[in-house]
Amino acid sequence: MSAREDILAAVRGALGRLSVDADQVKEEADRLLDDLPAARPALDGMVPIDIFAARVSSPKVAASLDRIGDLAELPTAVERYLQSKGLPRNVALQPAAELQALDWHGIALHDAPEVDECVGVGIARAGIAETGSLVFESGPETPVLAHFLPLHHIVLVRAHSIVMYLDDYAAAALNPESPPHRNVNLITGASGTTDIEGSLVLGAHGPCHLHVVILFDGKRSVTPQAWL
Amino acid sequence: MSSTSATTTDARPAHEEGHGHADRNARVHPLRFLARAEAALADPVLQIAIERTTGTAERKRADAVEGFPQFDKARVLGKRIKDHVIANLDHYLLAFERNAIASGAKVHWASTAGEASRIVIGLCRDAGAKRVTRSKSMLGEEIGLPHALDEAGIDRVETDLAEHIVQLGGDTPSHIIWPSMHRTREQVSAMFHASHRVPHGEETIEAMVDSARRELRDKFFSSDVAISGANFLIADTGSTCTVTNEGNAELTTSPPRVHIVTAGIEKLVPSASHAMAMLRLLVRSATGGDITQYTTLHRGPRQPGDRDGPEEFHIVLVDNGRTRMLKEGLKEMLRCIRCGACMNHCVVFRQIGGHAYGGVYPGPMGAVLTPVFDGLGAARDLPHACTLNGRCREVCPVDIPLPTLMRGWRDRSWREGLEPPAARIGIGLFAFAASRPRIFHLGTALALRVMRLFRKNGLIQRMPLLGAWTRHRDFPAPAERSFLAMYRDAQSGKTTPGSSR
Numbered sequence: 001m002s003a004r005e006d007i008l009a010a011v012r013g014a015l016g017r018l019s020v021d022a023d024q025v026k027e028e029a030d031r032l033l034d035d036l037p038a039a040r041p042a043l044d045g046m047v048p049i050d051i052f053a054a055r056v057s058s059p060k061v062a063a064s065l066d067r068i069g070d071l072a073e074l075p076t077a078v079e080r081y082l083q084s085k086g087l088p089r090n091v092a093l094q095p096a097a098e099l100q101a102l103d104w105h106g107i108a109l110h111d112a113p114e115v116d117e118c119v120g121v122g123i124a125r126a127g128i129a130e131t132g133s134l135v136f137e138s139g140p141e142t143p144v145l146a147h148f149l150p151l152h153h154i155v156l157v158r159a160h161s162i163v164m165y166l167d168d169y170a171a172a173a174l175n176p177e178s179p180p181h182r183n184v185n186l187i188t189g190a191s192g193t194t195d196i197e198g199s200l201v202l203g204a205h206g207p208c209h210l211h212v213v214i215l216f217d218g219k220r221s222v223t224p225q226a227w228l
Numbered sequence: 229m230s231s232t233s234a235t236t237t238d239a240r241p242a243h244e245e246g247h248g249h250a251d252r253n254a255r256v257h258p259l260r261f262l263a264r265a266e267a268a269l270a271d272p273v274l275q276i277a278i279e280r281t282t283g284t285a286e287r288k289r290a291d292a293v294e295g296f297p298q299f300d301k302a303r304v305l306g307k308r309i310k311d312h313v314i315a316n317l318d319h320y321l322l323a324f325e326r327n328a329i330a331s332g333a334k335v336h337w338a339s340t341a342g343e344a345s346r347i348v349i350g351l352c353r354d355a356g357a358k359r360v361t362r363s364k365s366m367l368g369e370e371i372g373l374p375h376a377l378d379e380a381g382i383d384r385v386e387t388d389l390a391e392h393i394v395q396l397g398g399d400t401p402s403h404i405i406w407p408s409m410h411r412t413r414e415q416v417s418a419m420f421h422a423s424h425r426v427p428h429g430e431e432t433i434e435a436m437v438d439s440a441r442r443e444l445r446d447k448f449f450s451s452d453v454a455i456s457g458a459n460f461l462i463a464d465t466g467s468t469c470t471v472t473n474e475g476n477a478e479l480t481t482s483p484p485r486v487h488i489v490t491a492g493i494e495k496l497v498p499s500a501s502h503a504m505a506m507l508r509l510l511v512r513s514a515t516g517g518d519i520t521q522y523t524t525l526h527r528g529p530r531q532p533g534d535r536d537g538p539e540e541f542h543i544v545l546v547d548n549g550r551t552r553m554l555k556e557g558l559k560e561m562l563r564c565i566r567c568g569a570c571m572n573h574c575v576v577f578r579q580i581g582g583h584a585y586g587g588v589y590p591g592p593m594g595a596v597l598t599p600v601f602d603g604l605g606a607a608r609d610l611p612h613a614c615t616l617n618g619r620c621r622e623v624c625p626v627d628i629p630l631p632t633l634m635r636g637w638r639d640r641s642w643r644e645g646l647e648p649p650a651a652r653i654g655i656g657l658f659a660f661a662a663s664r665p666r667i668f669h670l671g672t673a674l675a676l677r678v679m680r681l682f683r684k685n686g687l688i689q690r691m692p693l694l695g696a697w698t699r700h701r702d703f704p705a706p707a708e709r710s711f712l713a714m715y716r717d718a719q720s721g722k723t724t725p726g727s728s729r
Contacts (some may be wrong), residue, residue, distance in 0.1 A: 001558070002337065003337040003338055003339040003343060003547070004337040006339050006547075007321070007337055007339060007493065007545070007547045007551060008318050008321065008322070008557070009302060010547070010551035010552075011317045011318045011321070011551055011554065012318055012484050012555075014551060014554040014555035014557065014559075015315065015318070015344055015554070019318075020316050020318070020319045022319065025319050025667070028310060029498035029502070030497070031306065032308055032309055032312060032498075032502065033501055033502070033505075035304075035305050035308075036305065036501070036505055037584055038298065039298055039301040039302040039304075039305040039505060039508075039520075040298060040302070040505075040508065040656070041296055042298065059516070060518060061724055075614070083464070084562035095535070095610070101543055105370070112535070115445055115446065115449060116445065116446075129522075130518075131518055131519040132524045133519060135524070138537065139531070139533065139534065140534065140535065141536035143534070143536045144478055144536050144537060145478075145479070145482050145535075147478075148305050148475050148478045148479050148482075149243045149479075152538035154691035162706075163251060165504075166504040166507065166508075166519075167501045167504040167505065168500045170499070170503070170504050171500075171501050171728070174462075174465065174467070174499075174500035174501075174525065175464070175500070176327070176464050176498065180331060180527055180528070181527065182526070182527055182528055182530060182531050182534060183478075183482075183524060183525065183526060183527075183529075183537065184525040185478065185522065185523075185524050185525075186519070186522070186523035186524070187521065187522060188519050188520070188521050188522075188523075189464050189472050189521050190520060190521070191473065191521055191522070192473050193389045193390075193407055193437060193473060193474050194473075194515070195371055195388075195389040195390035195393065195407075195474075196278055196389070196393075196408075196411075196416055196433045196436060196437070197277070197281070197412065197413050197433065198281045198284045198285075198406070198409075199433045201433055201434050201436075201437040202478065203441070204389060204440075204441065204473070204474035204475060205389075205444065205474045205475040205476040206357070206438055206474065206475020206476075206478070206479070206481055206521070206522070207386070207475070210257070223716060227450075
């Protein structure tokens with residue numbers, strides 16, 4: 001017998017039965033989720049974007065924050081950040097068509113980040129208010145390394161794409177019917193480590209600074225099901 | 229499916245296979261636990277290192293739980309999710325396998341630690357791997373992967389900072405969340421100076437972290453195979469989910485041509501929504517955060533148009549004693565999500581640290597798991613190294629009755645005749661006296677008199693047969709009269725209990 005058959009037989013032997021009713025298991029699993037709303041932080045009565053903005057700039061996430069009213073203002077916001085930190089006008093721009101179509105006012109651009117990239121600019125698919133997380137779904141316009149190689153990571157997120165809870169995003173975008181992305185990265189703050197004597201140091205292997213730019217483009221906040 | 233096959237049902241403890249476990253077996257020698265604990269107690273630097281990390285972890289977890297008033301409800305839900313999965317484990321294993329294969333992943337099954345290691349080494353050889361980058365995984369440690377890779381002559385690069393320190397020090401993890409917690413900053417600094425190409429100048433922790441960043445940067449991109457673990461296996465999509473903080477995991481798993489995930493079969497959850505419910509418990513219990521910096525889901529290999537990511541994605545599902553746990557009264561332990569809260573709150577762990585336990589998993593969870601992996605004969609001391617104060621169960625995010633499970637191992641050790649003769653004779657004598665009231669009363673009266681001779685200010689600092697206790701602390705002197713004697717007097721109306729002074 002193969003290890004696979006051995007393991008399955010051992011599980012069934014220990015559980016004292018040969019098979020299960022798949023529909024019944026599914027029903028039981030779904031019923032467990034009925035209790036989820038009572039088992040997560042209470043954020044009722046608030047607007048996701050307000051919670052998200054407060055959360056991202058709180059010490060727990062410790063990102064810096066900027067707000068713009070139009071996508072065309074992103075290059076100016078990036079310029080502002082580069083100037084405030086005294087950084088060179090040279091960024092790795094995530095190869096997303098809508099970012100590359102913008103007028104970058106002469107900031108030097110390249111789309112593949114270097115191993116020691118200084119600044120990367122990207123766009124998140126969604127935000128999660130509960131934790132202040134940014135969501136990236138891998139694909140041709142969203143390579144994974146774009147979020148991990150730069151020392152400074154500047155991320156645009158649309159206000160209306162921010163959902164309240166982790167499981168709101170999971171239910172909307174990580175179910176069997178949703179588009180299958182090879183990687184989904186939930187990013188919450190800059191990289192860090194506490195491996196030497198428990199001291200927190202930022203910029204372990206990933207970015208050392210996270211700068212979030214929220215785009216308020218007049219679109220109404222919608223349910224996650226609606227923006228998919 | 230490119231499943232490999234084992235020819236026999238292997239119910240032997242993993243260590244008897246002798247594949248990639250030589251090191252660890254030497255450490256889990258029954259006679260060495262007490263010696264290792266003694267050495268740890270006598271090491272003042274280690275004592276400081278342990279207290280710094282576990283003390284901080286305890287405070288941060290308390291804050292995180294206080295800031296999440298729904299924690300108790302989340303804990304009940306987490307427990308129910310895991311119990312549901314375990315009760316339907318065959319269903320979820322098959323569902324996960326089906327969906328993972330549909331996403332382009334290759335799924336392998338391993339009954340034992342040795343088999344799991346051999347599958348991984350085989351995949352590395354197939355890939356012609358000279359260099360392998362590894363992102364920390366306790367399952368990888370459990371199956372002896374670091375040793376197996378070294379033996380196979382493959383250049384192994386540990387990319388997690390703590391595992392990098394462990395690799396430089398040539399030892400093993402001493403904690404499941406902070407594997408190098410036994411090292412002080414001075415020791416880390418010396419190791420980095422000795423081995424890094426461009427070591428830190430300034431003697432700060434920031435500069436040391438920077439030195440490791442520089443040292444590992446190019447290695448991420450010269451690796452042939454990436455190996456990582458999984459915190460959750462998501463059945464309905466065939467995805468794996470990993471939570472990390474340093475960013476090394478994604479830098480490890482994105483560039484190489486092949487990515488191998490090794491995971492225990494108990495890591496399954498029905499869906500990503502269930503995983504999120506577990507995530508809230510895991511991170512708060514482990515580091516006191518609400519979420520880790522990086523929560524990453526992997527689903528299959530590189531897709532058309534992707535600019536990075538592996539061309540081959542393998543998942544190795546590992547049993548290594550888990551189905552035996554299910555059968556032999558340890559199924560509650562399969563709820564464990566490897567957060568480390570039990571050890572951070574354990575009075576014994578905080579005295580002796582992780583290495584004294586000798587197994588891959590230290591502390592209370594290790595005292596339950598190590599006898600499964602290495603046999604009760606070798607690990608008998610571990611379930612005894614516990615005061616049964618119940619703290620581990622209180623802080624466990626999935627309410628595992630750890631003290632009960634440890635008592636179960638003690639019970640079994642007694643039944644199998646593994647307890648040493650001194651303990652058997654001592655307990656035999658006690659049982660003999662305790663079931664004969666006259667002898668018992670005579671014995672306690674005699675003992676009280678003898679002990680009084682050694683009393684000094686209400687304490688006994690030294691006494692024959694009490695050496696093991698009094699070497700580290702005083703023994704409280706007994707009361708003037710035994711409880712039974714006072715009770716007898718009270719019953720006959722002579723005097724009230726407590727007035728005999």
